[in-house]
Amino acid sequence: MLNRIKRVVELNPNKIAYKVKNNYITYKELWDSSNHYAELLKKQGSSPVIIYGHKSINVVISILACLLANRPYVPVGLCTPSYRLKKIITITKSSLVLTDSGISFANIDVCNLEGLEKYRECSKKIIHNDIAYMIFTSGSTGVPKGVPISKANLHNFIDWISKLKPLCSYKDVYVLNQASFSFDLSVADFYYSLCNGHTLVALDSDLQEDYNEIFELLSVIDVAVVTPTFIKLCLLNSEFNEKKYPKFKCVYFCGEQLEVKTVQKLYEVFPHLNIINAYGPTEATSAVSGILITRDMLKDFQLLPVGEVNNFATDIEIINDEIVLKGKSVFRGYLGNYLGGYYRENGLDCYKTGDIGYIQDGKLYCKGRKDSQIKYKGYRIELNDIEYHLNLIHGVRECVVVAKYNENFVVKMIKAFVVVDDDCHVDTIRKELEKYIPKYMVPKTIKKVDKLPINQNGKIDRKALNEL
Amino acid sequence: MIDTKIDISKLLYELCEDSAVYEKGIDLIDSGLLDSYAFIELFSRLEDYGINLQPTRIDRNQLRTVEGIEKLIHDYLKENK
Structure with a gap:
């Protein structure tokens, strides 16, 4: 994965890798900064690094620096109260919070990237780690569940999304990042964009409250990785159409159920749009399946498919009406003692998703949850x-x-x-x-x-x- | 035919299921009542009444109160007589 980004850097050093508001960073600047801070991270310690922030350029550098330093990163959104953040620090046994927010905690180093310079004279730690990142989700016992995703899981996901039609056919496109980095929908836009030499354009949370800014931003976007709710908001604007937004060519949905009427409305205003409906839990690296939604599907289906059997990122089985994932995409169990739907079978990591689903005519459908x-x-x-x-x-x-x-x-x-x-x-x-x-x-x-x-x-x- | 007697408080109550919408002077955005879901629903319901408000042409602050939304509708109807 890092080699893939390195190749992109060599081929497109001056291309913009990431843009948020009026700030941007090129691939070479991102690579150089990340390598610089990775060296300091190797000296600071070996534990997972909490990245407490939103969508600043420093957050993106921090993510890449952690990967280069072989330290798992734990993205935590600024909307997370300190009470919950403390729980996450305890569960991950982290010794470092990277943030620009100005918060402080006892017994843990909290600093921004520049603050890592104080470790310059320290010696490097020996770090063995195959975890790329850990994302925390809501837990039924009141304790957030930590989901560690390995580098092998992530590599498999990047390979899958980079080959997904029509995403695989795009060159030099602008990709919209809507979701916060603590929400694993962002794994799709972040790695699809950076590993394929595209430009990732982030929608800042402030912008989400300013509709004019959203539409100004959308005018440069080719591919949007969004939730259905976001597109529903966009569709309220009668000027959101193919004539006004001719660049907009593909939307990748994940994270929520996509309704037929949303797709119908989208096709009315963007007749040539490619619409991908993807599915997957955090425990299986953002997404394990995706399918291009055609107009024919709208006529015959009340429920839209979320994947097709010849294009899964991992093995998918339906056991007692439940979608069960096995193999390359699946994590190795939660942090701590919580087992949840994770189990091992014949040497494979498996995960009972709790999603009720079925496969019909080669397509995967998800129709709800077994639990609360x-x-x-x-x-x-x-x-x-x-x-x-x-x-x-x-x-x-x-x-x-x-x-x-x-x-x-x-x-x-x-x-x-x-x-x-x-x-x-x-x-x-x-x-x-x-x-x-x-x-x-x-x-x-x-x-x-x-x-x-x-x-x-x-x-x-x-x-x-x-x-x- | 556009219904000019839309009871916005009642409509918001149907969307939010919270009697707080009837409280005088309540800030619908800060209170979380008019979140993205309610926003989509509100605009869709108004469309059913023939009122096509454009989010890009609205000052967000006008959506903070029931009175502000009523004024938006009033202005829309005046412009689209």
């Missing part, structure tokens, strides 16, 4: 994780968190129902919750109720809750 995990705004969330942290709040006696779905079974909101002490207010609960979990996990609605409805089996009556 949801996909919301592209993020993977365990509802139990939210309940766990609600229960930590003083004054909350009982709670239950539910997801509300639209007619196409896409989650449209998270609602919490709480039984609380008289002096416990919803605003306080919300503020307290934001100290524990990222904002995207905080329920949109927190409703006080006198008691939680119970069904005949003595369990929480979730159907009745939806009617409250």
